[in-house]
Amino acid sequence: MAELLMTIVGGIKIGAIYALAAIGLVVIHKATKTVNFAHGGLVMLGAFATYEMVVVFEWPYWMAYIAVPVLIGALGALLEFVVLKPLRRADLFTVIIGTIFLGTALSEAYRLAENSELLAVPALFTGPPLLIDVGSDVVIFTREQIWVTLGALAVGTAGVAIFRYSSLGRSMRAMASNSRGAQLCGYSVEGVYGIAWFLGSALAGLAGVFAAPSKGVSPDLAVSIVASAFVAAVIGGFDSLGGAIVGGLLLGCVETLSAAYVSSSLSMAISYFLLFCVLLVRPEGLFPEAKRRHV
Amino acid sequence: MSGTRVFGLLALPIGLPALFILAGCLADDYWRYVLCLTVSAVVVGAGLTMLVSFARCITLATGAFQALGAYGAVLLMINLSLPFPLAVVAGGCAGALGGLFLAVPAVRFRSHNLAMVTLVFQSIVIIALRELKGLTGGAEGLSVPAATILGVAIRSDLANLVMACVFSALILIPLMILLQGPFGRNLRALAVNEVGARAFGIRIEHYLIAAFVISSAAIAMAAAIVAPRLRIIDPDSFGLYSSILTLAYPIVGGLGSVWGGAVGGAVLRILPEVLRPIAGYIELILSTVVLLTMLCFRGGLSEMVSRLWPARSEPARSSRGSDAVVVSALPHLVQPHDHSAVEALVTDKLVKRYDALTAVDGVNLKVRAGALHGIMGPNGAGKTTLFNTVSGFIRPDAGQIRLFGTDVTSDRIEQRIGLGVTRTFQNLAIFPSLSCRQNVIIGFGRNSIGAALGRSAGWALNTKTSREEAERADWALDAVGLAHVMDLPAGKLSLGDQRRLEIARAVVSQPRLILLDEPVSGVSQQEVEQLLVLLKAINRDLGATMLVVEHNIGFLVSLCDTLSVMASGRIIAEGVPAEVVARRDVLRTYFGETDEAA
Numbered sequence: 001m002a003e004l005l006m007t008i009v010g011g012i013k014i015g016a017i018y019a020l021a022a023i024g025l026v027v028i029h030k031a032t033k034t035v036n037f038a039h040g041g042l043v044m045l046g047a048f049a050t051y052e053m054v055v056v057f058e059w060p061y062w063m064a065y066i067a068v069p070v071l072i073g074a075l076g077a078l079l080e081f082v083v084l085k086p087l088r089r090a091d092l093f094t095v096i097i098g099t100i101f102l103g104t105a106l107s108e109a110y111r112l113a114e115n116s117e118l119l120a121v122p123a124l125f126t127g128p129p130l131l132i133d134v135g136s137d138v139v140i141f142t143r144e145q146i147w148v149t150l151g152a153l154a155v156g157t158a159g160v161a162i163f164r165y166s167s168l169g170r171s172m173r174a175m176a177s178n179s180r181g182a183q184l185c186g187y188s189v190e191g192v193y194g195i196a197w198f199l200g201s202a203l204a205g206l207a208g209v210f211a212a213p214s215k216g217v218s219p220d221l222a223v224s225i226v227a228s229a230f231v232a233a234v235i236g237g238f239d240s241l242g243g244a245i246v247g248g249l250l251l252g253c254v255e256t257l258s259a260a261y262v263s264s265s266l267s268m269a270i271s272y273f274l275l276f277c278v279l280l281v282r283p284e285g286l287f288p289e290a291k292r293r294h295v
Numbered sequence: 296m297s298g299t300r301v302f303g304l305l306a307l308p309i310g311l312p313a314l315f316i317l318a319g320c321l322a323d324d325y326w327r328y329v330l331c332l333t334v335s336a337v338v339v340g341a342g343l344t345m346l347v348s349f350a351r352c353i354t355l356a357t358g359a360f361q362a363l364g365a366y367g368a369v370l371l372m373i374n375l376s377l378p379f380p381l382a383v384v385a386g387g388c389a390g391a392l393g394g395l396f397l398a399v400p401a402v403r404f405r406s407h408n409l410a411m412v413t414l415v416f417q418s419i420v421i422i423a424l425r426e427l428k429g430l431t432g433g434a435e436g437l438s439v440p441a442a443t444i445l446g447v448a449i450r451s452d453l454a455n456l457v458m459a460c461v462f463s464a465l466i467l468i469p470l471m472i473l474l475q476g477p478f479g480r481n482l483r484a485l486a487v488n489e490v491g492a493r494a495f496g497i498r499i500e501h502y503l504i505a506a507f508v509i510s511s512a513a514i515a516m517a518a519a520i521v522a523p524r525l526r527i528i529d530p531d532s533f534g535l536y537s538s539i540l541t542l543a544y545p546i547v548g549g550l551g552s553v554w555g556g557a558v559g560g561a562v563l564r565i566l567p568e569v570l571r572p573i574a575g576y577i578e579l580i581l582s583t584v585v586l587l588t589m590l591c592f593r594g595g596l597s598e599m600v601s602r603l604w605p606a607r608s609e610p611a612r613s614s615r616g617s618d619a620v621v622v623s624a625l626p627h628l629v630q631p632h633d634h635s636a637v638e639a640l641v642t643d644k645l646v647k648r649y650d651a652l653t654a655v656d657g658v659n660l661k662v663r664a665g666a667l668h669g670i671m672g673p674n675g676a677g678k679t680t681l682f683n684t685v686s687g688f689i690r691p692d693a694g695q696i697r698l699f700g701t702d703v704t705s706d707r708i709e710q711r712i713g714l715g716v717t718r719t720f721q722n723l724a725i726f727p728s729l730s731c732r733q734n735v736i737i738g739f740g741r742n743s744i745g746a747a748l749g750r751s752a753g754w755a756l757n758t759k760t761s762r763e764e765a766e767r768a769d770w771a772l773d774a775v776g777l778a779h780v781m782d783l784p785a786g787k788l789s790l791g792d793q794r795r796l797e798i799a800r801a802v803v804s805q806p807r808l809i810l811l812d813e814p815v816s817g818v819s820q821q822e823v824e825q826l827l828v829l830l831k832a833i834n835r836d837l838g839a840t841m842l843v844v845e846h847n848i849g850f851l852v853s854l855c856d857t858l859s860v861m862a863s864g865r866i867i868a869e870g871v872p873a874e875v876v877a878r879r880d881v882l883r884t885y886f887g888e889t890d891e892a893a
Contacts, residue, residue, distance in 0.1 A: 093406060279404065
């Protein structure tokens with residue numbers, strides 16, 4: 001019982017990181033209709049920047065939480081401007097291939113720079129774990145787990161709130177639903193796309209900061225995160241920010257539970273199976289954003 | 296024509312492997328090994344041309360199919376001591392089965408979801424290879440025995456190269472026939488315009504599944520033929536990274552070209568060997584090359600090469616109508632349909648609802664065989680919905696549709712084609728990347744997957760049927776006045792000429808009923824008059840019945856024998872055009888109450 005609870009808590013922690021990455025993916029997709037397969041690369045770079053700041057330069061940890069999102073956000077906006085802006089008139093097929101190879105370029109550049117070693121990043125909180133009695137058993141939470149879960153979910157919720165309630169969010173939603181109309185109303189494509197990529201990439205960078213202590217930094221992080229974030233987003237309905245949070249938490253729990261009770265090598269296969277089932281049975285996701293319109 | 300076709304078919308499958316063997320004879324063992332892997336990459340690239348360039352499906356499962364082919368062949372060689380050629384074929388079957396298994400659920404998705412499903416398949420295959428240690432040797436892999444053909448073991452690098460080249464040629468020939476023939480043409484057509492493709496009997500899902508199966512079989516066999524030379528196969532060499540790398544083949548080679556994937560495969564497989572001093576950077580260089588190709592040379596290597604060729608004299612571009620021939624009578628290649636007393640089209644209390652809106656509300660329409668029948672009505676009157684139910688794109692909620700006496704209410708588009716019904720589109724549904732002649736040939740409607748595969752073989756052998764189809768297409772283009780642009784891509788024509796092209800595509804199969812959806816919207820007055828003459832000539836000389844939906848009242852009145860007026864989903868007036876448009880209730884529908892006030 002206690003073991004199950006601890007597994008689920010661990011799953012929720014990983015899930016919160018997935019959720020954060022997935023929200024970034026969904027924000028970019030909602031505003032620009034681009035599915036960013038390079039998202040995992042941005043998360044990886046976020047984790048790497050954390051390593052550089054905390055371990056190499058020995059800056060205080062809180063600075064990483066502030067500087068990394070800004071840095072990765074700016075990088076995302078820059079990549080949008082350099083690589084994706086020229087593809088804006090191209091079809092979805094071209095853009096997706098573009099982001100796939102952009103992601104490959106990011107992780108390969110990193111692999112060259114760091115020789116694909118696994119870099120370890122210390123946890124923010126290293127104090128003794130909290131013990132809670134559950135009947136006869138004792139459940140152990142680490143402070144790190146609580147911080148990552150609450151922190152990531154708080155940031156994710158803030159991101160959702162920005163998108164849903166601020167005028168910035170309105171401009172992105174307007175651009176997504178009708179870019180011509182939004183331009184006529186005075187929104188600039190450049191501005192809105194830049195902001196969406198900044199916001200989405202900043203969330204990816206933050207996901208990297210949260211993920212760095214538990215997952216370490218390696219080029220493989222890029223693929224594993226982009227796959228998980230995508231699964232989380234699809235489960236949620238791809239255009240639903242709230243759905244992305246639920247999808248991330250669900251995926252984290254399924255992965256951790258199957259690793260604990262079935263086999264760690266099969267946990268990936270099981271989460272993919274989950275994705276497959278959702279796509280087959282409910283392609284619009286568990287939380288569809290809008291009813292499909294007639295063409 | 297025939298000579299260039301044979302050259303186009305055989306240049307790559309015979310020429311390239313022959314060149315590789317020649318180069319292999321002159322080179323050392325290391326380069327023989329590299330060429331052996333390169334010829335396999337050429338086959339993989341050609342397979343991806345079908346799936347990525349033509350069907351425009353993004354696949355991240357290439358590595359998985361290579362693994363299925365290599366492991367399938369090697370396991371059969373080890374466990375059943377199957378001779379190598381049979382093992383290669385079996386590996387291809389394993390790939391094809393994998394492709395079928397992936398494609399049947401996957402083809403309902405497009406773009407990112409499809410890419411993701413293929414990524415899932417890729418990961419699951421690799422996980423399975425790692426976990427089934429008893430069969431596959433797990434992460435350590437399998438050591439591959441030397442290939443034996445007719446009892447002779449193939450051991451030297453040169454022998455392996457020759458063997459790989461011969462097998463590649465045997466795989467590439469049918470692949471090129473499928474790519475360049477009717478099958479590949481239909482695949483390209485559906486990728487650029489699904490609606491237009493459906494209208495002529497191209498079933499999207501069937502084609503995409505076939506593309507997955509064929510390309511996976513080719514990719515699997517490509518991996519199987521080099522497995523003996525690799526000596527050891529392990530899951531890592533077929534991982535996601537290899538899938539992404541192979542996805543670069545058709546892009547760098549050129550998405551618009553039949554040879555793109557093969558050229559890309561050859562170049563990208565040899566490039567790392569040339570750049571060995573900076574081998575560490577090769578992955579970064581490759582992804583940068585792909586991004587640069589997409590940003591700067593969208594046509595890829597094959598377009599760059601074809602630019603170096605001396606420009607062929609392009610046929611004169613069509614100018615807006617001035618040199619277009621006005622057709623007053625069609626050349627008599629065909630016998631006009633004779634009409635018994637049967638009605639061409641009868642709809643009985645036809646109803647189609649969208650949520651609260653009843654778009655078509657109990658329409659009873661009768662069109663006499665041989666007639667030119669027009670339907671007019673204000674925007675939102677339900678004309679297009681009626682039209683789509685008749686042509687089979689939308690199934691009505693209630694009522695009945697009979698075409699030439701046959702009840703087709705619940706039939707598919709293909710059955711309507713079989714009855715001799717074709718259509719054109721309000722927002723043109725031509726295939727811009729295909730030539731005008733190819734556009735028209737699709738209009739024959741013999742586009743079920745089996746027919747397309749059969750026709751591809753017929754096209755390669757240049758059979759009489761295949762030649763007749765080309766002649767008939769030329770006749771149809773000539774009849775609409777587009778003979779001078781037959782080989783131009785349809786996307787380069789003016790709007791008016793594209794409308795003519797749609798008409799040529801609709802009449803090439805000698806249909807009994809043509810459904811024309813706003814045939815003159817957006818074309819100039821001069822072209823409207825030319826189209827009027829053309830449509831009358833088609834009706835008279837081919838005996839084709841026509842149902843025309845149009846906003847241009849003057850055009851309808853001069854064209855049609857009978858006219859129906861629709862408003863709010865119902866037919867409110869019907870009869871002789873000049874009388875119908877003078878009726879007070881019709882005027883009120885169009886112009887409001889102003890005439891009564893005056």
